[in-house]
Amino acid sequence: MLFSIGVETPENSDSAWGIIVPALSAYDYGCVSAADTHEEIAAMAREAILLIVEEMLLSGNYSVEQIEDGGVVRYAQDEEYADYDRWFVIEVDLSAFSGKPQRINISLPDTLLGRIDRRVSDQPGVYRDRSHFLATAARRELLEQ
Incomplete structure (x- = not known):
């Protein structure tokens, strides 16, 4: 599945890159993470997505099929995500959560x-x-x- 990822650029070299996955935040799960380096952003985003999806499924309230991503353009224009100055899309394989x-x-x-x-x-x-x-x-x- 494709997920839109928002990235907040750190203010200085002592701060981390902020990461948010708005598609999963829409289900009352705050899917956020951080990366110490620019190169770690995608890996940290993928890890956060997998952890939150697993938690959503364990709750019994959600299924993989319910997850929808609104798209980078929509999220980038949303005031709620104004702090995130960079956006990209990442593909995360959720098939492990769908059964054998x-x-x-x-x-x-x-x-x-x-x-x-x-x-x-x-x-x-x-x-x-x-x-x-x-x-x-x-x-x-x-x-x-």
Whole structure:
């Protein structure tokens, strides 16, 4: 899943880089972290995301499928995040929280399969492969019930 990350530049060399993940803060979890160096920001953000997602799931109140990221543009314009002067997107694999993968045998019309494959290849930052596309579509459909 893609997450928008806000970064607060330190005021001096004795301060850390501040990190926030607004998508997870929206679920009453303050997903914040800090990094001593610029190079550590992505690793610290990923670690914070995994820890908060695990805590959310353990609470029994949330599922991975419920998590939504509003996007860098939206968060960067939000006054609540005005202290965060840099933004980037990071992909974090949450599949470990979704259960064990299982192979299945399904049949789809070749034209539909072709459309799926084109969408996957046209959006490599969104879908890893055909299976990821189908799992994402199934999750969306199941959330709408």
